[in-house]
Amino acid sequence: MIEFPxxxxxxxxxxxxxxxxxxxxxxxxxxxxxxxxxxxxxxxxISVISWEFLSAAPKESxxxxxxxxxxxGTLYLIFWSMLIAFPIGVMAGIYxxxxxxxxxxxxxxxxxxxxxxxxxxxxxxxxxxxxxxxxLNFGASILAGSLTLALLSLPLIIxxxxxxxxxxxxxxxxxxxxxxxxxxxxIRKVVLPIAFPNIITGLILSIGRVSGETxxxxxxxxxxxxxxxxxxxxxxxxxxxYHLYVIATSGTDVAKTRPMAYGTALVLIIIVLIVxxxxxxxxxxxxxxxxxx
Amino acid sequence: xxxxxxxxxxxxxxxxFHALKDISVGMYEKAVTALIGPSxxxxxxxxxxxxxMNDLIDNVKITGEITIDQKxxxxxxxxxxxxxxxxxxxxxxxxxxxxxxxxxxxAYGLRVNGINQEKVISDQVELSLRQAALWEEVKDKLKKSxxxxxxxxxxxxxxxxxLAVEPSILLMDEPASALDPISTAxxxxxxxxxxxxxxILIVTHNMQQAGRISDYTGFFLNGELxxxxxxxxxxxxxxxxxxxxxxxxxxx
Numbered sequence: 001m002i003e004f005p006x007x008x009x010x011x012x013x014x015x016x017x018x019x020x021x022x023x024x025x026x027x028x029x030x031x032x033x034x035x036x037x038x039x040x041x042x043x044x045x046i047s048v049i050s051w052e053f054l055s056a057a058p059k060e061s062x063x064x065x066x067x068x069x070x071x072x073g074t075l076y077l078i079f080w081s082m083l084i085a086f087p088i089g090v091m092a093g094i095y096x097x098x099x100x101x102x103x104x105x106x107x108x109x110x111x112x113x114x115x116x117x118x119x120x121x122x123x124x125x126x127x128x129x130x131x132x133x134x135x136l137n138f139g140a141s142i143l144a145g146s147l148t149l150a151l152l153s154l155p156l157i158i159x160x161x162x163x164x165x166x167x168x169x170x171x172x173x174x175x176x177x178x179x180x181x182x183x184x185x186x187i188r189k190v191v192l193p194i195a196f197p198n199i200i201t202g203l204i205l206s207i208g209r210v211s212g213e214t215x216x217x218x219x220x221x222x223x224x225x226x227x228x229x230x231x232x233x234x235x236x237x238x239x240x241x242y243h244l245y246v247i248a249t250s251g252t253d254v255a256k257t258r259p260m261a262y263g264t265a266l267v268l269i270i271i272v273l274i275v276x277x278x279x280x281x282x283x284x285x286x287x288x289x290x291x292x293x
Numbered sequence: 294x295x296x297x298x299x300x301x302x303x304x305x306x307x308x309x310f311h312a313l314k315d316i317s318v319g320m321y322e323k324a325v326t327a328l329i330g331p332s333x334x335x336x337x338x339x340x341x342x343x344x345x346m347n348d349l350i351d352n353v354k355i356t357g358e359i360t361i362d363q364k365x366x367x368x369x370x371x372x373x374x375x376x377x378x379x380x381x382x383x384x385x386x387x388x389x390x391x392x393x394x395x396x397x398x399x400a401y402g403l404r405v406n407g408i409n410q411e412k413v414i415s416d417q418v419e420l421s422l423r424q425a426a427l428w429e430e431v432k433d434k435l436k437k438s439x440x441x442x443x444x445x446x447x448x449x450x451x452x453x454x455x456l457a458v459e460p461s462i463l464l465m466d467e468p469a470s471a472l473d474p475i476s477t478a479x480x481x482x483x484x485x486x487x488x489x490x491x492x493i494l495i496v497t498h499n500m501q502q503a504g505r506i507s508d509y510t511g512f513f514l515n516g517e518l519x520x521x522x523x524x525x526x527x528x529x530x531x532x533x534x535x536x537x538x539x540x541x542x543x544x545x
Binding site for chain 2 (some may be wrong): 101102144169171172174175176177178179180181182185190193194290291293
C-alpha cells in the first residue's frame, strides 16, 4: 500500500527552506556589499563633483582644481589598449577554437593563456617597462602603457572568445559546410555573428579591469602631474587610478585632498559604468542581428 | 536506370574502430534509397561519405573507391570539396536552420556560391521554398526568424536551403525522427515529389517509413552492408536471415 509519511515530508520541506534561504541571504548580502561600497564612495565623493572638477587640471599642488587630464588619460588608455587587444584576442580565440587541432599546440596555448591571466599586474608593469619603454624605446608613453594593458587583458579576451565560440552549436557549422561553404566563410557568416554578443562580454570585463589598473601603467605611462593633455601616443598621460593613489597617499596634503580622492574614485566608477553601457548597447545591437527568436 | 553513386570495397575507420567494412554497392539515379539498421551500424557514417562530411572528424581513415557520376570523389583537390558539397545536398536529423531570416536561410547557399544579384536570389528562394512545399506557409513572413517556424517547417526550410544550390543528390539523415506524425507525413510526401529530379539517400530508423518511400533499401549491421535490394524484395522476401530478423522486429 502506498504511504505518505508526515515526518519525512517535514524534513524534506525544512531542508529545502534552509538551503534556498541560505542561498538567498548570501546573494542578497553580495548586493548589499556592492551598494555599501557605492554609498561609501558616492556620499564622500559627490560634494567635490562639479564642472570645474571634471574640466580643470589639478592646481595648487593638487589640493585644488580638477581631474580632467587624468580622466581623459584613462579614456585614452581604455581606447588604445582595447584597440590593440580586442582584435588580437578575438583572432587568437578563433584560432584556438576553430583551427587548431586537439593536441599539444592547442593545450600549450591554453595553458599559457591561463598562466598569463595569473600573473600579477605589477609584473606586467615591469615587463612592459623592460620591453616597450626601454628595449623598443617608446619611453614612458600612452603607447607603452596601452600595450602593457593590452597584454594584461589578452587572456581574458581569448578565453571569452573561445568559450563563446565553443557554445555555438555544431549543427550550424555542419549546415554551412554541407552547402559548400568554406571554413572561413562559415566562421564569418554563421559562427562569429552568433558568438559575438558573448565575445563583447569579454570586452566589457577587460574595460573594467584596464580602467582600474595602476601597476601596469606605473612604470610605462602614468604621469604624476601634467597640466595639459598629451598631443600624441608617444607622450605620457595621467590616469584616474594612479591619480587616486597619488592624492590619497603621497600628495602634499593628504588630509586636504581626501574628498578629492573620493571624487576621483566616483568618477572612475561612473566612467566604467558609462563605457560598459555603450558596450552593452553594442552587444544588444549584434544580438539583434542574430535571429535566434 | 543509371547508377549514380558507387562504392567499391570501402572501409572506414574512426581511429581503431572499424566503422564500415568492405562496402561495395551501386545506387540508382532519381530513386530513393533507404539505409536501415540498428543504432551504431554505420548507416549515417555511410551517408556522410558522399559529401565528405566524415572528413571533419579527426582520425578518420577511408579506403576503397567512391564515385559519383564515375568520378572518384576522394581523388579531387581539397578546394573542390566545396563543389562536391554543392552537388550533394544534405538534410540533418535535427533541423538546423541558421539564426537568420527565413529568406536568408534559403539564400545562404547561393551567397556562398558568389551569387549576389538580388533578383536571381529572390527567384531561387521562392522556387526552392515551393519545391519544399513551404512557400504558402512562409511567403508573408520571409523576413522573420527561421526559429519562429515549427520543427516540421524548420526541416522543410532546411530542405529548401539544400535545394536552392541545385544539387543532383540529396542525403537525408533521419530527417523526420525529431518530428511529429503530421510533419513526418509532409516530409515523406515531399521526398516522393523530389525523387523525380533528385537522387535521394535517406537514413531511417523507421522501417514503415523505408517501406513507404523508398525504391531500394540497404540493411546495415555492425558496419557491414548485409543486404541491398529493391525495397519490396527486402521487405517481402529478404535473402539474408539477419535482414529478416531485423525487419520482423526480432532485434534492433
